[in-house]
Amino acid sequence: MIEKSDNLATSPALQGKIEQALDLFETCGDSLRQDTSIHTLLKKLRDCIENTNQSMLSLGVVTECKNCEEKEGGSCCGAGIENNYDPILLLINLLLGCPLQNHEPIANSCYFLGKKGCRLTARHVICVNYICEKLQRKLTRKELIVLQTSAGEELDTLFFLHEAIKKRLRAKP
Numbered sequence: 825m826i827e828k829s830d831n832l833a834t835s836p837a838l839q840g841k842i843e844q845a846l847d848l849f850e851t852c853g854d855s856l857r858q859d860t861s862i863h864t865l866l867k868k869l870r871d872c873i874e875n876t877n878q879s880m881l882s883l884g885v886v887t888e889c890k891n892c893e894e895k896e897g898g899s900c901c902g903a904g905i906e907n908n909y910d911p912i913l914l915l916i917n918l919l920l921g922c923p924l925q926n927h928e929p930i931a932n933s934c935y936f937l938g939k940k941g942c943r944l945t946a947r948h949v950i951c952v953n954y955i956c957e958k959l960q961r962k963l964t965r966k967e968l969i970v971l972q973t974s975a976g977e978e979l980d981t982l983f984f985l986h987e988a989i990k991k992r993l994r995a996k997p
């Protein structure tokens with residue numbers, strides 16, 4: 825069981841959202857997972873995320889981001905980006921088996937940034953869609969299309985899942 829006190833979020837707003845997500849996970853997690861359409865969308869989202877991650881790996885994006893982190897003074901995952909996450913998106917991460925707490929947050933960075941990159945499984949549209957200038961220069965047009973296509977499929981699936989969960993929670997007696 826995930827203890828709320830394990831969360832070390834510095835922002836009270838984020839702390840509140842994490843607590844809401846944990847409450848929803850505890851009270852509705854099982855029934856959400858048993859819902860056929862949510863179950864299917866969770867599986868599809870996991871596959872899409874894996875596909876995006878593979879594209880990032882094969883196109884050298886992961887290596888470039890690692891270089892930023894290790895040699896160029898830090899990644900672009902800046903402080904405050906975590907505040908864009910809502911409780912449902914955080915809940916989706918819990919449903920995918922991704923814990924929300926970060927015991928070693930990095931100063932002046934997004935709360936969800938860990939030593940090996942983003943700790944979340946399902947990321948916000950602003951994180952998934954972001955392609956910095958360095959990457960835009962490095963990648964060919966064809967490579968950018970590959971990356972944008974997998975990101976687009978991931979985000980479409982995330983949107984439908986987000987909506988399905990909201991609808992299910994509204995219908996809950």
Ligand code: SF4
Nearest residue numbers: 888889892899900956
């Ligand atoms: S997206 Fe660009 S700026 Fe951000 S960590 Fe990766 S390479 Fe660096």
Ligand code: SF4
Nearest residue numbers: 901934936937942951
């Ligand atoms: S990719 Fe992850 S660590 Fe980076 S800004 Fe987005 S949520 Fe934060």
